Amino acid sequence: MKIKRMQPPLERNSEMSFKRAINLHSIVIIVSFLTIVLQVFYTYYSDHYIDVLLHRALLIGIALVSSIAMEIVFVIIKKDHKALLEYSTYITAINTGLIMVLLLADHTPLFIAAISVIVVIIVQKWFLNRFERYLLQPTVAVFFVLTLVFPMYVNIESIPLVNLYHVVKGIEVSMVNPLQLVLGNYEMISIGAANTIILGFAFIYLTVTNVIDMRISLTYIITVAFMALGVGLFHRMPITFGLIHLCSGLTLFAAVFLISDSYSSPTSRETKIAYAVAIAIVTITLRTLTNGVDGVIFAILIGNIITFVFSRIIHRSNQAILTRTILYSCVTVTLFTVGLGIYSIA
Amino acid sequence: MITNDKMIDQPAYVYLPLTTKKYSTATTIVNKNDSVRIGDIIAYQSNDEDKYPVISTVSGIIIGFEHRFDRFDQSIKHVIIKNDFKSVLKDYKPYPNDVTKSQIITRLRAFHIETISYDGYYTPLALDEKKDHIIVNTIFVNEPFVTVKNHRITEYAKMIIDGIDLLATVWNITSKTILISQNMIDILSPFISACEKKSVMVQYIDLRKMNGWQYQTVRNITSQQSMERVVWTDTEALIYVNQAVRKGLPPTMRRVILTGDGITTNAMCTVRIGTPLSQVIEQIGGYLNIDTISIHIGSYMTGQSVMNDDFIIDLTTHVVHISKYYEYDTEPCIRCGDCNDICPVGILPHSIMEAKKQHDFPMVLKLDVDECIACGLCTYVCPSQINVSQHVTLAKTLGYKRGNHNED
Numbered sequence: 001m002k003i004k005r006m007q008p009p010l011e012r013n014s015e016m017s018f019k020r021a022i023n024l025h026s027i028v029i030i031v032s033f034l035t036i037v038l039q040v041f042y043t044y045y046s047d048h049y050i051d052v053l054l055h056r057a058l059l060i061g062i063a064l065v066s067s068i069a070m071e072i073v074f075v076i077i078k079k080d081h082k083a084l085l086e087y088s089t090y091i092t093a094i095n096t097g098l099i100m101v102l103l104l105a106d107h108t109p110l111f112i113a114a115i116s117v118i119v120v121i122i123v124q125k126w127f128l129n130r131f132e133r134y135l136l137q138p139t140v141a142v143f144f145v146l147t148l149v150f151p152m153y154v155n156i157e158s159i160p161l162v163n164l165y166h167v168v169k170g171i172e173v174s175m176v177n178p179l180q181l182v183l184g185n186y187e188m189i190s191i192g193a194a195n196t197i198i199l200g201f202a203f204i205y206l207t208v209t210n211v212i213d214m215r216i217s218l219t220y221i222i223t224v225a226f227m228a229l230g231v232g233l234f235h236r237m238p239i240t241f242g243l244i245h246l247c248s249g250l251t252l253f254a255a256v257f258l259i260s261d262s263y264s265s266p267t268s269r270e271t272k273i274a275y276a277v278a279i280a281i282v283t284i285t286l287r288t289l290t291n292g293v294d295g296v297i298f299a300i301l302i303g304n305i306i307t308f309v310f311s312r313i314i315h316r317s318n319q320a321i322l323t324r325t326i327l328y329s330c331v332t333v334t335l336f337t338v339g340l341g342i343y344s345i346a
Numbered sequence: 347m348i349t350n351d352k353m354i355d356q357p358a359y360v361y362l363p364l365t366t367k368k369y370s371t372a373t374t375i376v377n378k379n380d381s382v383r384i385g386d387i388i389a390y391q392s393n394d395e396d397k398y399p400v401i402s403t404v405s406g407i408i409i410g411f412e413h414r415f416d417r418f419d420q421s422i423k424h425v426i427i428k429n430d431f432k433s434v435l436k437d438y439k440p441y442p443n444d445v446t447k448s449q450i451i452t453r454l455r456a457f458h459i460e461t462i463s464y465d466g467y468y469t470p471l472a473l474d475e476k477k478d479h480i481i482v483n484t485i486f487v488n489e490p491f492v493t494v495k496n497h498r499i500t501e502y503a504k505m506i507i508d509g510i511d512l513l514a515t516v517w518n519i520t521s522k523t524i525l526i527s528q529n530m531i532d533i534l535s536p537f538i539s540a541c542e543k544k545s546v547m548v549q550y551i552d553l554r555k556m557n558g559w560q561y562q563t564v565r566n567i568t569s570q571q572s573m574e575r576v577v578w579t580d581t582e583a584l585i586y587v588n589q590a591v592r593k594g595l596p597p598t599m600r601r602v603i604l605t606g607d608g609i610t611t612n613a614m615c616t617v618r619i620g621t622p623l624s625q626v627i628e629q630i631g632g633y634l635n636i637d638t639i640s641i642h643i644g645s646y647m648t649g650q651s652v653m654n655d656d657f658i659i660d661l662t663t664h665v666v667h668i669s670k671y672y673e674y675d676t677e678p679c680i681r682c683g684d685c686n687d688i689c690p691v692g693i694l695p696h697s698i699m700e701a702k703k704q705h706d707f708p709m710v711l712k713l714d715v716d717e718c719i720a721c722g723l724c725t726y727v728c729p730s731q732i733n734v735s736q737h738v739t740l741a742k743t744l745g746y747k748r749g750n751h752n753e754d
Contacts, residue, residue, distance in 0.1 A: 001638070003640065003655060005640065006642075006674075016677075017678075018677060019729075132678065262680050262681040262682050263681055265681075267683035269686070311700075315713050315714060316714065
């Protein structure tokens with residue numbers, strides 16, 4: 001009988017990291033499937049639902065094919081041929097590819113979808129191999145570049161938010177029905193920014209299974225809601241502002257799939273809260289002040305840079321620091337809300 | 347929870363290590379064929395500062411000396427005593443009634459009891475240091491498994507409480523606390539009442555989660571960050587203290603928990619100090635029929651792997667885990683931050699690990715790596731099965747070697 005040294009066989013009290021990847025994978029696939037299926041029943045698309053169905057299915061298909069192809073290329077480069085036949089090899093790439101495509105709008109050409117998936121996977125692999133983390137979230141960064149390079153193809157208009165911007169500017173417009181807003185039955189920025197209910201369930205599931213950190217996502221949602229309600233109060237439409245900011249413009253999609261990506265977000269609880277608050281503040285500020293009604297994408301990139309700064313200056317994690325972080329965040333959010341409210345009615 | 351209790355037969359031969367990791371020099375005062383009694387001094391082990399006796403745990407004849415591997419896998423000299431099974435005791439004066447501080451100290455030193463720390467989990471009973479608090483743990487720890495020795499606590503209640511009083515006399519301490527699992531309040535109610543009568547505060551612990559409760563509890567009781575002025579010990583040490591002072595009995599037996607899926611029986615064993623582990627395993631049923639095993643001594647969080655099963659059970663061995671050998675795949679770090687959340691001292695193990703990987707040793711020092719208490723919780727919670735604690739420990743060493751140099 002031999003004796004060998006071994007790490008203690010502890011039963012750990014957290015989900016294994018591979019299980020977390022599987023949970024995210026199943027949710028991404030379900031959301032992708034439902035975005036194709038559900039939208040065709042909405043009145044907005046009733047005249048041309050076949051085209052919509054086909055195009056969305058093709059976009060999702062392109063995402064899958066491109067991501068799997070890229071993964072195969074990397075596996076061959078690494079000469080790890082055993083991994084080719086294991087489904088687990090492709091999970092991360094498929095997740096990335098699908099999330100990238102879910103960010104794109106209905107009318108995005110297929111070649112743009114393919115290019116974006118290929119580029120984002122290359123960027124992702126490069127960052128992870130060099131730094132074991134992202135400096136900028138690759139999906140968000142590539143999408144941002146797409147909007148600059150192909151503005152004619154990648155349209156980031158979001159009707160409810162556009163209407164809200166007009167309201168802020170004093171132009172009277174009719175608002176999307178709240179129920180349709182929640183169901184995602186309006187012309188939207190991207191195919192993934194869909195049904196609030198689906199994303200809500202995805203959020204709950206991924207939080208319970210420890211895939212996403214509730215401290216980041218929930219803080220972000222609460223801050224966006226608070227600021228939206230606050231700015232809306234100045235226009236005597238707090239509920240409308242709150243609903244529109246939460247249910248449209250990629251807010252929930254970002255909360256579920258983009259913001260709490262662990263490779264680009266901070267790792268201590270205080271910095272997670274500060275990061276989420278910062279992204280929410282930038283989101284609402286951009287949406288209120290500019291015509292760039294989306295805001296979330298740029299805000300996430302700012303947040304990623306802030307993460308890097310945090311990692312250099314925050315050295316401890318304890319109750320006192322947490323309390324101070326929450327306090328400063330509340331004060332900052334309130335000041336920004338009041339400031340934006342006053343500016344928007346001025 | 348281990349409920350199987352076994353008394354291991356006295357071995358025919360007892361092997362007593364002459365040196366330890368801390369006391370690396372030995373001076374023997376016996377020779378081959380000398381007769382010894384329980385409590386006789388066989389040798390003195392020492393370092394630059396202190397000298398302690400090695401005392402016999404059986405009566406019999408010295409048959410020689412040999413080198414054996416200890417549990418640190420170091421080859422050290424052991425004295426071999428052939429047991430005559432007569433248990434002849436050397437007379438040490440008992441102090442059944444009033445006893446002075448110096449008498450207690452002398453007796454504890456004579457029996458080497460002050461060095462009990464159980465693989466670094468508890469603090470030694472450092473008799474010449476200043477101490478302000480005594481905190482006693484009744485919860486036998488084999489993290490993440492937890493065992494509470496209820497019947498033993500009830501049976502030895504008076505000795506345990508007296509042991510606390512004796513130690514309080516040594517340091518003139520009034521702050522005495524005992525930690526009890528909140529699930530055991532009913533079972534231990536007579537003991538709890540006895541503690542309260544003797545002004546020993548009782549603190550109840552919720553054991554449902556692994557969250558560094560020991561450190562938090564000690565910090566809450568003492569309002570101190572470090573354990574410097576705290577006597578953190580357990581009921582076994584108190585029983586030794588009581589028996590040593592009140593009855594003049596040196597520690598000869600050790601309660602050891604043996605667990606794991608590599609052996610047929612998991613049990614709490616009462617073992618004669620000086621018995622090889624292999625003999626204990628044989629007596630409780632032996633190994634299962636497997637090719638490769640792994641032996642881990644001490645708490646899962648803070649203990650260590652051992653490469654031999656023939657080391658000697660001594661005063662500081664309290665837990666041994668023998669399991670089938672498994673290959674574990676470590677996955678890449680997913681930066682979840684669970685290790686940062688669980689750290690009881692408030693440092694950031696993930697950030698330290700990252701800084702170490704980037705060879706940023708000044709940053710490692712800025713992250714207060716020296717405050718790490720090696721509790722192992724960061725490793726325990728890691729979903730990628732990374733031994734984070736090992737990275738932090740290495741970062742500590744490299745940080746001090748290279749971090750200061752870089753700053754210069």
